[in-house]
Amino acid sequence: MLERDPSSLIESRRTYLGELLRFWGFLADLGFSDLSIALPIENQDGKRARYAIVSQVRPATSQTAHPGDLIGMQFDLTEGSPIYRCFHQGEIVRENRSDPRSGRQITSWFIPLLQDGEVFGVMIRDQLSERHRNPGELESTYLSLFDQFMGMLINGRFPYPPSEVEEAPRVGDGVCVLDATERLRFLSPNALSALHRLGYASVRVGMNLEELGLHIQAPQRAAMLGAPVFEEVEKARGVTVTFYCLPLYRGSVGTGYVLLLRDVTDLRQRDRLLASKDATIREVHHRVKNNLQTISSLLSLQARRLSSAEARLALGEAERRIRSIALVHEFLSRDISEEVEIDEVIAALIRLARESKLPGRELEITLEGSAERIDAQRVTPLAIVLAELIQNSLEHGYGADRTALNVRVILERHPKDLWVEIADDGVGFPEDLVGASAKSLGLAIVRDLVTTQLDGSITFGRSRRGGALVRLRIPVVLNSRS
Incomplete structure (x- = not known):
């Protein structure tokens, strides 16, 4: 336009x-x-x-x-x-x-x-x-209102000053014309029906809004502001009608108001159903998060009672993975849309990784770029993959004689793909990476999630600083939607 x-x-x-x-x-x-x-x-x-x-x-x-x-x-x-x-x-x-x-x-x-x-x-x-026909009362009223708005246009009283009120409804929803004393001068059939649904059965032209029992503030506010005012009235049984009030002028003198009525009962009922559904989904995610945190705590307690170092290590890794999934559900309980802002989830995973640093070691993890929003169904597997790869750098990057490690997580968003790079300056991957991967549960989980649930690809190599480098390429939409 x-x-x-x-x-x-x-x-x-x-x-x-x-x-x-x-x-x-x-x-x-x-x-x-x-x-x-x-x-x-x-x-x-x-x-x-x-x-x-x-x-x-x-x-x-x-x-x-x-x-x-x-x-x-x-x-x-x-x-x-x-x-x-x-x-x-x-x-x-x-x-x-x-x-x-x-x-x-x-x-x-x-x-x-x-x-x-x-x-x-x-x-x-x-x-x-x-x-070639004589217009009826409705058409004559509408044409008269149009002429009055054109007079306001010429005199600078229309369009109204900018406001946050939404676009005006179409007149087919219902038109009510009031004079300057808020007395009814005209009611379209749809406006009459809307008032009947609100419970005003004895509506007739000539009545004042106060006499009718309809206590709305829209006309007074429209007169004061010189601009449209929106008001919504809800009665028993959930019947809801919106009133969009436009002040009318001849020259600089206010002559009345146009009320555009719209029965939005069905819309508000759908809104309430959607709100109820959203609240239910949020509660489910919240309870899942709480249950996962409980399981994580139980695993931690169990690990402390074990004498086998290998068993404690296995339970510790399981606990960490469960905490990563719980973290995702915590974010999903806040944002239940089909696409989720993943950057906050990744930042939280990095904070968890920093907390797992062993005493006496220095760790710097930096996050560069942005993944923006991705499909909600991909958040959990992607979060697990990133947590595993960051943890892999922490477990194997220091080596025998290193006390400091730098890890970089780089996100690069493309129209159809998300590129992720995790690089460190540690000792790097072993020469026999295939053999080492076969023994590593973490890398096995990563490969499986990337190729099956994320439909992506993964490559391993060495960073420019000699450490480990992992590159991921993840489609940002599900195959069923592409």
Whole structure:
């Protein structure tokens, strides 16, 4: 849309158009018309020689005048044409014309977009002319509201100042018009139905909101702020209706409000179900973590009672692996999305490795790069692999006469793969790495997890500092999704 805008708009005008587009569909529905925005294109002489369509919306309340896409199309800014007069006179210009592409008769309004007294663009309203019937109350009200918003546009009261309120709903959800005293002047059928669902059965035009028993603060806040206000009302049985309140003005005088109602009961029920599901998943991860920590503690107690050094070592390794898995579940209990930020998990694994350093030895572990977010199903096997490889450096890197060791964990994220490198400056891998790997449970676990659960590849070698080097290449998405 505006990203493809060929003109050089200053930031304040981009903000203006951004706020206008938040009400784009709402305005098209009120006007029973197609709307588009035209911006001039200046030539090398600084003159407006052409204009381009940078945004377009079709109404949900009537037939479209333009089935085709207009965005990006450019036209000559012919002197004397309606859009030329709109640009240079700063007034609304109306024209009946024939669409050269479809041959249909169209009534067009060219509405100036002004800022600081200068026209910088034109909003074009196109409506099919084959409408030979008297409009009903709903259509007349909507058209009257559209005209009032266009008057506010010319007078600088619309679009409203920037706010955090979401995009305006479409008018099909329900429209209620209030006067300045918050008395009902119009109710669309869908708005009436929404109020009935809230329990207001005796709603009628002419009633005040207080008389109706509907105590909402949106109109007062909208009048005070001069901007849209969003409010949500929930009644018994979970019935929920949102009220999007827009203040109306004639000149500088507030004349009332438009309330856009939307029954969001089903949406809120789904939100509650999702929240309940999320809470359940978090609780499961939390309990798994607690259970794993309990098992880790039991293994530690059991290891202290053993006289065999080999048995104590085996239980110690099992305890460390369980702690790594428990750590992953702790992070998963905080972030239950399909993709997880893995960098924090790796940093926690490094802290665990530092804590396992033997007395009298120096250890420096550095983490470089970022893995960003990866599929949650890959977090646990990847964490176990990294923990095993870091621990392998700690167990075998010092050798017989070394007291200091530096380990680097390097992460490099690519569009389809994560590259991981674990390098140290220790004694390095033995010459007979294949034979040594066959005897090492840790390296066997690493190979199995990398090739089967992570669908990746692993290579072993020597770092530039002469120590051990392990490179991993892990796909960042599951095969079923690629």
